[in-house]
Amino acid sequence: MSKLHQETLVTRYGVNSDANHGAVIPPLYLSSTFAFPRFGEKGAYDYTRSGNPTRDHLGGALAAAEGGAGGVVTASGMSAVHLVTQLLQPGDLLMAPPDCYGGCHRLLSAAARKGQFELDWVELWNSESAAARIREQAPRMVWIETPSNPLLRITDIEHIAAAAHEVGALVVADNTFLSPAGQQPLALGADIVVHSTTKYINGHSDVVGGAVIAADAAILEELEWWANCLGVTGAPFDSFQAMRGLRTLGVRYRQHQENAERVAAALQEEDLVECLYYPGLKSHPGHEVAARQQNGFGAMLSFELAASHEEIPVFLNALRLFTLAESLGGVESLVAHPGSMTHAAMSEEDQAAAGISSRLLRLSVGIEHAEDLVADLKNAFAAVRDARAGLSVRHIA
Ligand SMILES: *Cc1c(COP(=O)(O)O)cnc(C)c1O
Numbered sequence: 111m112s113k114l115h116q117e118t119l120v121t122r123y124g125v126n127s128d129a130n131h132g133a134v135i136p137p138l139y140l141s142s143t144f145a146f147p148r149f150g151e152k153g154a155y156d157y158t159r160s161g162n163p164t165r166d167h168l169g170g171a172l173a174a175a176e177g178g179a180g181g182v183v184t185a186s187g188m189s190a191v192h193l194v195t196q197l198l199q200p201g202d203l204l205m206a207p208p209d210c211y212g213g214c215h216r217l218l219s220a221a222a223r224k225g226q227f228e229l230d231w232v233e234l235w236n237s238e239s240a241a242a243r244i245r246e247q248a249p250r251m252v253w254i255e256t257p258s259n260p261l262l263r264i265t266d267i268e269h270i271a272a273a274a275h276e277v278g279a280l281v282v283a284d285n286t287f288l289s290p291a292g293q294q295p296l297a298l299g300a301d302i303v304v305h306s307t308t309k310y311i312n313g314h315s316d317v318v319g320g321a322v323i324a325a326d327a328a329i330l331e332e333l334e335w336w337a338n339c340l341g342v343t344g345a346p347f348d349s350f351q352a353m354r355g356l357r358t359l360g361v362r363y364r365q366h367q368e369n370a371e372r373v374a375a376a377l378q379e380e381d382l383v384e385c386l387y388y389p390g391l392k393s394h395p396g397h398e399v400a401a402r403q404q405n406g407f408g409a410m411l412s413f414e415l416a417a418s419h420e421e422i423p424v425f426l427n428a429l430r431l432f433t434l435a436e437s438l439g440g441v442e443s444l445v446a447h448p449g450s451m452t453h454a455a456m457s458e459e460d461q462a463a464a465g466i467s468s469r470l471l472r473l474s475v476g477i478e479h480a481e482d483l484v485a486d487l488k489n490a491f492a493a494v495r496d497a498r499a500g501l502s503v504r505h506i507a
Contacts, residue, residue: 116175116290117360123171123353138350139163158346160338165349169321171356172311175290176303178323180330182337183349187286187306188213189342190320194282194302196336197329198227202250205232205243209263209464210255211284212453218253227251234270235263235396241273248277254300255284256293257400260412260448260472261465262387264396267403271299280329286310289439291363293404296325302333309439312355313362317348362441365477366409372480373473373487374411382491384469385414410438412448412472419468421494422447426471428493431478431486438474443483446472 124136139162144155155161169181184190191214198204206218208231222229230247234240234254244252252274256265271281282302283295289310295303305311307319321344322337324330337343344352374388389400390407400407415425426434432445436452446452449461449468456464475483 119174120171120359121357123174123357124167136164136167138346140346159341159343162343162346162349164346164353165344168307168344168349168353168356171353172290172305172307172321173323175356175359176285176323177294177296178303178325178330179327180334181321181323182330182333183307183344183352184320184322184337184342185344185348186318187211187304187308187320188217190304190306190322191217191284193322193333193337193340193342194304195221195226196340197280197332198250200225200227203228203230203247204251204253205230205234205247205249205279206253207232207234207255207258207263207265209258209261210253211259211286212455214253214255214284216455234265237266237269240265240270244270244273244279245277249274249279251280251282253282253284254295255287257287257389257396257408257410259287259410260387260446260452260470262389262394262396262408262410262412264389264394264400264403266399267293267295267298267300275299286439287410288404288408289359289363291359292367292406292408296323298403301325301329307352307355308437310363310366311359311439312352313359313440314351314355315437315440315442317351317355319344319348319352362477363406363409366475367406369477369480369483370407370409370411370475373475373483376484376487377411377413380487380491382416382494383413384416387412409475410472411475412470414467414469415471415494417469417494421497422469422471424497425490425494428490429486430489431483432473440474441477443476443478444474446474448472 142158147153165183169183173181204227232240232243254265274281281300283300284304285295286306286309303323305321307321322333377383377386388411389396432443435444448466453466
């Protein structure tokens with residue numbers, strides 16, 4: 111049989127593997143401990159922190175989806191990030207983009223302050239200058255996150271990985287924003303993929319989890335050793351849930367992307383939208399790289415509302431289908447105000463430097479009917495216009 115497609119691999123992963131009862135979907139093993147068959151003899155599993163069949167299932171399926179040697183499932187995306195930093199020694203240089211996920215920015219900064227490694231913030235989306243800096247500084251690890259949050263900047267994984275490998279650096283890619291359905295960093299030269307499975311992989315906003323997938327078996331073994339040592343491995347129940355989500359990733363992802371295209375097209379025609387950030391637009395600076403390295407353009411977008419500070423709540427309060435909440439990648443559509451929510455920890459100056467204005471809004475486009483989503487946005491824009499008209503009428507009176 112020819113090589114199976116990702117949808118087939120993950121949908122069927124472990125199906126019909128239960129030898130006890132022929133359960134079609136593999137059972138959930140909650141047990142914290144496993145019996146030794148005999149004195150001096152150990153079975154495949156002994157203790158759930160170290161290994162668990164349900165968690166291993168998810169790790170195996172994610173490795174299949176990303177094309178890696180194996181996967182370590184962790185309790186959260188942040189514990190996956192923490193786990194990968196265990197590969198660094200004091201004095202090793204880590205290069206990471208200044209606009210990486212806020213939690214990663216905080217963790218990497220705090221660990222570097224404690225001397226766990228050296229840290230250099232590099233604008234990896236500027237391919238040529240970033241590659242030159244990598245060759246000059248010879249880091250031990252380069253941390254890529256593409257598309258970035260909330261401005262959807264695109265980093266050329268192949269280009270950055272080639273420069274990093276010239277100097278013997280490990281390349282890590284946080285693939286949370288696209289999922290393995292949208293991008294396969296290992297095939298583009300990355301050594302390690304990190305996921306917050308909380309987002310598209312689980313996809314139903316009811317689990318917090320993470321994963322690390324490695325291309326190389328020796329690196330995988332080191333990560334597994336640290337995961338057990340630190341106790342950052344994921345819970346069996348969460349793994350079961352995330353596995354259930356992963357089985358439908360392909361079909362969800364297609365709908366997310368199709369809806370995002372429709373929403374982007376509607377936003378492009380809207381007078382109250384300024385600066386639409388969506389890699390699917392030809393005018394987006396990362397469009398060509400995204401078209402080359404991604405499968406589609408994802409379902410995250412952001413835009414600046416051409417409105418006053420007072421009008422932002424008018425718009426947000428008028429939305430009925432986009433829920434005001436952090437996070438992304440669930441079946442339900444969300445809207446976030448990065449300045450006061452996801453990126454509130456940044457100072458006003460840092461926000462301005464990162465291009466996050468107080469009028470910036472971020473959408474995670476869900477899988478509701480696209481027409482309903484577009485109508486919801488149009489209705490909220492109309493509410494801003496109505497409020498404006500109301501205000502000017504009062505001024506005249
Ligand atoms: C959410 C997220 C994380 C952190 O994951 P948690 O599951 O919240 O710990 C890391 N990276 C990116 C890009 C994310 O979106």
